[in-house]
Amino acid sequence: MSSHAKAAKKFIADRERTAWHDQALYFVREKRDRMAHGVPEWEALRKTASRMKKHTISNLAYYLEMFERNATANGAHVHWAKDAEEHNRIVYDIIQRHGGKHLIKSKSMLSEECGLTPYLEERGVEAVESDLGERIMQFMGTPPSHIVLPAIHVKREEVGKVFEKELHTEPGNSDPTYLTHAARKALRQNFLNADIAMTGVNFAVASSGAFVVCTNEGNADMGTSFPKVHIAIMGMEKVVPDYDALALYVRLLARSATGQPSTTYTSHYKKPVEGQEMHIVIVDNGRSDILGNPDHVNMLKCLRCGSCINTCPVYRRTGGYSYSYFIPGPIGINLGMLRSPEKYSGNVSACTLCHSCSNVCPAKIDLAEQIYKWRQQLDPLHLASSEKKFIVKGLKLVMEHPAMFYSAIKAGRLAEKMPRFVLYNSLDAWGIGRELPDFAPETFNEMWKKGEVK
Amino acid sequence: MSSRDEILARLKQNAIKPEPRPEADFQPLTFTNPVEQFQKILQVAGANSVLLEKGEDVNEIIRKTYPEAKTIASNLPGINCATVNPDLLEDPRELNGTDVAVIRGEFGVLENGMVWIKQQTRHKALFFISEALVILLNRDNLVNNMHEAYARPGFDDYGYGCFIAGPSKTADIEQALVIGAHGARSVTVILE
Incomplete structure (x- = not known):
């Protein structure tokens, strides 16, 4: 049983809660649909946004350098971090230089990715999450x-x-x-x-050196309004060429994420305000490797809107904690595999290949297609389940020999009448949590031979 | 080699075939009755809106909308209902407890109810810390969508700027919408 299936067992044991969770997420998905339908050019917008991302990541070094140049000219300090460790060290150094003890944070997936909060707390810096959900x-x-x-x-x-x-x-x-x-x-x-403010970055505008932070609560702006230091952290893929490109993403982000026409606050930070220092940390942490991976390079188009998670039938019914990577759902399955197939391959089974994620993604990332590709890689990576491999080998033999196939069907008919303990037991992983379907009274082949198929 | 150079070298080494910049081949959303649409979408965003008629006094409207307000902060000329000039405060923390802030918006966006606010006061804290926010906006300054918003001449001329669409909100507890998370609990846009 995969790590996801094992963890999900715990979540789905409470049926009422599973149904409640499913509905809460589907409610958000429906809001997203209403927003999408309210914009006649929605599909063209997605297409252009996706191609604009491809254009950007195919010129990533160029746009990052442009962003750095302009941000520096605006008075911000730009730092580069190869990995999570370097990111944490840079942030801590800045805090230490200012004698900071109390960091106020707005939501950032990158800080989760880097394990920043525990890193700072070990060093005596309190990091308070200011987004309500994060604070809870x-x-x-x-x-x-x-x-x-x-x-x-x-x-x-x-x-x-x-x-x-x-x-x-x-x-x-x-x-x-x-x-x-x-x-x-x-x-x-x-x-x-x-004494120190930290925000994530939703978009970094290369042509201007400004960066954009989106919130509904206003917590990022409240956070940056008082301390003398503002540290903004961004994954490299957050850069967009210019304001024309930014318009595409601002239109798509909130509509896709929470089903709102826009977030309440879409803040543009360009120059440090009087008496304040502004730092921007640009983080690689594996992103340059993704660029070199043709099957999965599209992951760099992600806006982190979460719409693929909201629509995913597996996520909705199994919850975020069933996934072993810190980002759940279709986006997390893929990013986890890019991080470490050895550690996170237990999530690739958490997909029905319904492709709903690929169809809602505002950047048109081929999420489901990539999960399928990862599954094909499990055997070459020596991560395939031996039980499944055994079953597939057996199936291959049966499928290649018609006589065996038909006797297997007959055997199946007989098996249907067997007592439950024979059909559903611990040797049969498939039967755990699933019911066998009823066999049709006749096979298609039998019907064809009798002339019942017109 | 610095981390910066190492990262850039890796990006160049792993670079994919350059893709041309796409042309937007669609007609973005437009609206035939701008003021009506803006009032409608502001309501969706949870904001009030008032059409200022000829001869009406903004100060009276502010007083009428927020009759309980004790501290009204503004540095705008003509806002004589203001009790505090926020620019005279050294420390932005002193703005805590402000009941109403009166500020000026540059333009509004019809597709989503956003108003572009450029930093116009000494402390940007004012836009977020006051219990209520009154935004004065010229009703001729309305654009259809974000494409038009960002294409406005001189848009990039700011140090800090924020699109604000209604009051601060959250739905982090069971998806129940609650107004007044950290920022203003009430936003009134006065269309002059």
């Missing part, structure tokens, strides 16, 4: 289960309980408005007392 997860001591909706798997009662402990809210009050406003009040103090 920080209080709970568990990672986000979705890249855009970090606490999508958490029920309001559970939020109420953890806020009761951390923020001393009224016992038993789990009203989302009450809890959100309690977090607003508490985090206001964190904003005012922070």
Whole structure:
């Protein structure tokens, strides 16, 4: 059984919760559909956005250097990090130079990728997540289960309980408005007392040297409004050529992610404000390897909108924690395999190949096609399940010999009448959590011979 | 070799065949009745909007919309309902507790309800920390979509700028929409 299937078993044991999770995500997917249908040129927009990404990643060094040049001219300090370790060190050095102790953070998948928060905490720097969902997860001591909706798997009662402990809210009050406003009040103090601000980067505009951060809560902007230092961290693929290209992505991002026409705040940081230092850390951490991988180079087109996750029937029914990589869903299956097939191959089975992800992706990434390709690689990488290999070998033999095939069908008919303990037991992984379909009374071949097929 | 040079060398080594820049071959969304559409989409974004009629006083509208407001911060000329000039404050933290901030928007975007706000005060904190935000906007400055927004002459002329679409919001607890996460709980756009 794959690591995903094993972990999912725990999640699906609570059927009501599984259904609730499924519906919560599908609700977001439906909102996305309404937004897409409201833009007549939606498909052309996706196509252009996808080709613009291809253009950008095929000139990645050129655009990154242009961004660096312009950002530097604007007064920002640009740093380059080869890997997670170097990224963390650069960030810590900046903090240390300013004697920082309290970092206020907006949401960044890159910081999760690099393990920044634990790195800083080990060194005595407190890193406070300011996005509500991320803050809930920080209080709970568990990672986000979705890249855009970090606490999508958490029920309001559970939020109420953890806020009761951390923020001393009224016992038993789990009203989302009450809890959100309690977090607003508490985090206001964190904003005012922070000495270092950190944000991610949604888009870096090469032609201008500006970078764009999108939030609904306004937490990135609140965070950067008080400290003397702003550190922005970005994966290399976040660069876009210019404002014309940016327009495509700003139109697509929120509509695809949460089904809104736009995020509430789409902030453009270009020059450090008076008395503030602005640092931009450009991170590779495996991205240049993806560029050199023709089957998977399209992963560099990802906007991190999460629409592939929301639509995925497997994600919706198994939750983010069933995946062994920190990014779940179709995007995470692929990025995990690019990170380490040895560590993360247990996720490639978490796909029905329905291709819904490929069809909603605003950058038209061939997500499902790539998962299929990874599955073909499992055997050459010596990661295929021996049980499945054995079954496939047997199937091959049967399929190549018609006589064996027909006797197998007859045997199957007989098997159908066998007691459950014979059909469903621990030797048969397929039968765990699945029911055998009923055999049709006649095979197509029999019907054909009798002239029943017109 | 520095990390920068190493990374750039790797990118050049792994470079794929250069793809030409695509031409946008579509007609983006446009609207026939700009003011009506803008008021409609602002509502979707959770913002109020007011059409300022000839002879009406902005200050009266602000007072009427936020009758409870004690601190009103603005550096705009003609906003005499303001109780604080935010530019006279040394520390942006002093803005905490502001009830209403009155600022100027450059232009609005019809497809999504965004208003482009350039830094116009000493502390940008004002746009986010006040309980309510009043944005004054010339009703002739409306563009259809983001393509037109970014193509406006001189767009890149800012140090910090933000598109704001309605009040701060979140749905991080069970997808229930809550207004007033960290920023303004209420946004009123006054179309002059």
